[in-house]
Amino acid sequence: RKEVEQDPGPFNVPEGATVAFNCTYSNSASQSFFWYRQDCRKEPKLLMSVYSSGNEDGRFTAQLNRASQYISLLIRDSKLSDSATYLCVVNGNMLTFGGGTRLMVKP
Amino acid sequence: NAGVTQTPKFQVLKTGQSMTLQCAQDMNHNSMYWYRQDPGMGLRLIYYSASEGTTDKGEVPNGYNVSRLNKREFSLRLESAAPSQTSVYFCASSERPSGGANEQFFGPGTRLTVL
Numbered sequence: 001r002k003e004v005e006q007d008p009g010p011f012n013v014p015e016g017a018t019v020a021f022n023c024t025y026s027n028s029a030s031q032s033f034f035w036y037r038q039d040c041r042k043e044p045k046l047l048m049s050v051y052s053s054g055n056e057d058g059r060f061t062a063q064l065n066r067a068s069q070y071i072s073l074l075i076r077d078s079k080l081s082d083s084a085t086y087l088c089v090v091n092g093n094m095l096t097f098g099g100g101t102r103l104m105v106k107p
Numbered sequence: 108n109a110g111v112t113q114t115p116k117f118q119v120l121k122t123g124q125s126m127t128l129q130c131a132q133d134m135n136h137n138s139m140y141w142y143r144q145d146p147g148m149g150l151r152l153i154y155y156s157a158s159e160g161t162t163d164k165g166e167v168p169n170g171y172n173v174s175r176l177n178k179r180e181f182s183l184r185l186e187s188a189a190p191s192q193t194s195v196y197f198c199a200s201s202e203r204p205s206g207g208a209n210e211q212f213f214g215p216g217t218r219l220t221v222l
Contacts, residue, residue: 008147034210043197043213044150087149094165095211097142097149 004098012104021101023088024070036087078105111214119220120188128183130198138201139181143194157204188221
């Protein structure tokens, strides 16, 4: 079993839609959690950290469920520019990356 | 600030050839990392350097060596390239070792093909 698992997608959604991604992790001792965004043929960049109480940054909301060991990312009012791969990242001793979920937002 | 820079951007090698991938950061970060990214596998840590003068193995170190030349530079060497090392290689840096909520900044990547 992979340490961090994500549905690879692609998720094809129309502009303005709300879309949610989940990610599960196997290491119950993991300490911190992140979502990174990676555009096609580019480097990953931090989108947001994920806090135990959940957190929001504009149209993006991240949630953590430690009991079930999953993390979610909700994107509201999708824009064309949100098209990218979203990487779930879990920090135990080192960062462990999921394989990514590809999002395609269409006009 | 240039952030994290990597050279070369692209490279094609024949099996058995050697090469060094260069990485430099200008953010005065203590920790640096080398990852490889393969389709469907996510990024996997090859080696890391928690601070200047130290290096440690990551998840997939076989076939690679690293040198933390100074605080700014961290190089990755393939001594005898194999087709299985065809991948995209990313260098990253962070202010502190990734034991806490600590953002990593990535370079643009090196696309390596081994024939």
